Amino acid sequence: MAYIYYPGCASEATGKSNHISFEAVAHALGLELAGEIPDWNCCGATLVANAIGDFAQMALACRNLALAEKKGHDIIVACSSCYLNLAWPNELMRTNPDFAAKLNEALGAANLSYSGKLKVKHVVDVLANEIGAERIKERTIKPLEGLKVACYSGCQTVRALRRPDFDDVEYPQVMGRIVEAVGAEAVDFPLAARCCGGSQQFTNPELIYDLTGKVLDSAAAAGADVIVTTCPMCAMNTDVFQEKIGKLNKKKYNMPVLFLTQLMGVAFDLKPKDLAFQYNIVSPYGKLKKYGVKK
Structure with missing residues (x-):
């Protein structure tokens, strides 16, 4: 259907x-x-x-x-x-x-x-559990070998219905299977299901900076080149506020934040206009250059 x-x-x-x-x-x-x-x-x-x-x-x-x-x-x-x-x-x-x-x-x-x-x-459920890793591998034209990815599910995706046939609610694994199907490495990322603070940037930005900062620190400690998510709120907080959080924490992250389907599109060798990287705040081009991604 x-x-x-x-x-x-x-x-x-x-x-x-x-x-x-x-x-x-x-x-x-x-x-x-x-x-x-x-x-x-x-x-x-x-x-x-x-x-x-x-x-x-x-x-x-x-x-x-x-x-x-x-x-x-x-x-x-x-x-x-x-x-x-x-x-x-x-x-x-x-x-x-x-x-x-x-x-x-x-x-x-x-x-x-x-x-x-x-x-x-x-979409993660459909990609992993209906389309499946083998079909994704078959469609992959440019395997993302050597790229280390922190798979950030956030607090909502796997907890909406707490379905064990979808993913583990505390230690999500499904997105990692998709990432590895396109040739990248899903790094060990303990904060995969941790909240970024959601929409609190409007009322409590300090909470955003604290929670999102921990997510960025965890991804960096895991050796990730990029963070991948499917949540627009998680993407916004980790991408838009990254420079601000870096200044507060006296750190420099330079961690591109991609949507899962943007990453898959790179491996599928889709046209740049179909990947919409122009909307990313932290530039992904440096980390993805060797996979043919250009401005």
């Missing part, structure tokens, strides 16, 4: 390179996408839930599920926050009849309803 794609708000801003490279990699692997959810809306991530309340946030998310169900396709999500905010109410719709009744009453105001029958899948 083809998946229908939920891009999420970050796809038009801080996660634009995630969005662009995901679509290019999906095409390269022959992953069938039935377009985007028509008229999709924000999933209610980060500060929205605090402003409107948990149930209203879930109703906002479930509107996307109802629209996807009309098209008859399971949903694939590239953003970790969006995955959490769609997968969790989807699970409640399936397992909690009282919640489902109340939620469908809310959706009814927009002449919508949702049965809870769709699956919501994160």
Whole structure:
């Protein structure tokens, strides 16, 4: 079955390179996408839930599920926050009849309803557990031999539903299998599932600098050349604030932060426009030059 794609708000801003490279990699692997959810809306991530309340946030998310169900396709999500905010109410719709009744009453105001029958899948889950390492290896044209990668899942991706058939919630391994399938080395990275501080840059930037600094230190100590993630918030905090954190800690990191599909796109020898490196703050070109990546 083809998946229908939920891009999420970050796809038009801080996660634009995630969005662009995901679509290019999906095409390269022959992953069938039935377009985007028509008229999709924000999933209610980060500060929205605090402003409107948990149930209203879930109703906002479930509107996307109802629209996807009309098209008859399971949903694939590239953003970790969006995955959490769609997968969790989807699970409640399936397992909690009282919640489902109340939620469908809310959706009814927009002449919508949702049965809870769709699956919501994160792109890492689909890549690792459905497409698989062998197919990714077969598609790899330029193996990333010698590149050491810190795989940063963040706190949301593997904990949304805590599915053991997806990944370990404390010591994620799945992204590393994908990284190694394209020829790179996934280094031992103890903080792979540690929070970066999320959206606290708006209210408590010192927390961001502390938590994200620990992530950067751990990646550097592991000998990583780059950090790879699928979470736009994790990518933003480790990339945008890297110079600031370095000055506070009297360190110089120079650690490019890539989305997983950007890294895969390099190995697949995709065109530069499909990898969207122009949106990266810490330049990746020096670390990726030997794999043919140029400005």
